[in-house]
Amino acid sequence: MILTNCAACAAPLGLALGKKCGRCSTRYCGPACQKQHWDGGHKELCKKIKKTGGAEQYNANRKYSEAVAVAAEACAEDTKGQTCYICTQALHWKTKEGLVRMCACRGTAGFAHVSCLAEQAKLLYAEAEENNLDWKAKNARYNRWHTCSLCEQMYHGVVRCALGWACWKTYLGRPEADEIRCNAMNQLGLGLTAANHHDAALSVKQAELSMLRRVGAPVENILGAQSNLAMTYRAFGQHEQALDLQREVYSVCLRLFGEHQHTLLAANNYASTLVKLQRYQEARSLLRKMIPVARRVLGESEELTLKMRWIYARALFEDPGATLDDLREAVTTLENTARTVRRVFGGAHPDTVEIEGRLLLARAALRARETPSSEADDLAARFGSL
Structure with a gap:
């Protein structure tokens, strides 16, 4: 079930608790809410809902x-x-x-x-x-x-x-x-995330993970659901909670699958959250190890490989302790990656927009380090909101 809240008061119900309308299966937290909803208009819709399925x-x-x-x-x-x-x-x-x-x-x-x-x-x-x-x-x-x-x-x-x-x-x-029903729930959660409907996505992904565990789904499916849930935690700013879950997923994937796409995706998500938490050295260390694997397993132009490269560049130029060489490496990495992303996905794709924005910031950071302070201040004012 994706409907995990009372139809009358919106209280969370979980997956098994609550009371259902005997005709159409609309869910409530108790008889009082069911009666209130019935008198408030549900009685006119009940037959239509049942007829729909x-x-x-x-x-x-x-x-x-x-x-x-x-x-x-x-x-x-x-x-x-x-x-x-x-x-x-x-x-x-x-x-x-x-x-x-x-x-x-x-x-x-x-x-x-x-x-x-x-x-x-x-x-x-x-x-x-x-x-x-x-x-x-x-x-x-x-x-x-x-x-x-x-x-x-x-x-x-x-x-x-x-x-x-x-x-x-x-x-x-x-x-x-x-299996196809489980996959459909996964697609819904990812679709909601893609449209930034994070509240709804969280509910769907929590329901998906609970369902997969209940039906004894394959471990890779459960790990995928955990990873997706962690990304939703991140969208809510719960970065430490997301990091704990992503660290666990990456560790299990590395042990079970080795150099596999599952492991690479887990590494990418883990590194991205490390950058969010400003743990730049840990992110760089992880990505220096996994980017060559991604190139070998997936190829230079695959979306995941490209994302890992621009997260690595962020871990370089966003670090307050970055050296001049770090900044130059970040700009070079982003320039090369941006060209590939634009060629593969086109200029309007969100990945292209994201990476070209990061490239502007990296170039600004490099020029700020190489120019007098007055010009550096001007660059920071121009690009600081990106």
């Missing part, structure tokens, strides 16, 4: 529609005069929704309706299940829920959020231990 399905459908509207509005300027590459229409024939594009596609490529992307992913995965394809083929088709089939880069921002709700509403009716 119950409270969880009704909530997912509603949140999905809201997220699609937000995504289409956010992309409206970029998609003017374009058509969906799947259905070839500007407006969706059924929902009348507008187009979106939140990946690395450039030019006239990559425009689509969220509904078309979701339906395509749903049909492809259903076909894989029906034909009993192996896990590799199923995984490639499932990836359509979060990755563009044209540029092969992940969606981001509000489009990722809308597709997260689409994935969850598609599979939430399956048994709790069903």
Whole structure:
């Protein structure tokens, strides 16, 4: 269940506690709240919610529609005069929704309706299940829920959020231990994070971790859920709590998987939080060890490798004790990484925006060290808010 709060008073219920409406499964903390909600308008909605498939399905459908509207509005300027590459229409024939594009596609490529992307992913995965394809083929088709089939880069921002709700509403009716249902909850949590809905993401990720432990999920799935939860703690400023969890995840991944993508992702998250806590030397030490592994295992242009390089650069130039050589290394690292990020993801991608902003700061820090104090003060005033 994603609905973990009382529908009347919003008190946290957890995953198993509370009282449910006998017809539609809307959840309450007790009989008093249930009666209050019924008298306050629930009785008019109860049959409709049940007909939809119950409270969880009704909530997912509603949140999905809201997220699609937000995504289409956010992309409206970029998609003017374009058509969906799947259905070839500007407006969706059924929902009348507008187009979106939140990946690395450039030019006239990559425009689509969220509904078309979701339906395509749903049909492809259903076909894989029906034909009993192996896990590799199923995984490639499932990836359509979060990755563009044209540029092969992940969606981001509000489009990722809308597709997260689409994935969850598609599979939430399956048994709790069903793998695709677990994956759908994961996609929803990541989508909410991508759109900066951290309150909602925290609730989903806590529910996901509890569910995975309850159903005896594989250890890599549980570690992934812990890592995602830690990143949400960070978004709330709970950096020490996030660091403890990320240190544990990295240690377990290193022991179980060695030089694997799971370990590299855990190392990246751990290092990022170390930088947030201004523990720069620890972050540099970790990344100097893991970046060569990422280059060898993933490649120079893979997103995770690039992120590790710019976190390493931050650990260099943000350190108050950085030497002149440290600052020069940071600028060189960011310049090389920024060129690759722009080539791979395009100028509008959030990774490109982030790293180019960091490059401005690193260059300012270097020039401030190399110039008289008056010019240094001017640079600090210009770039200090980035």
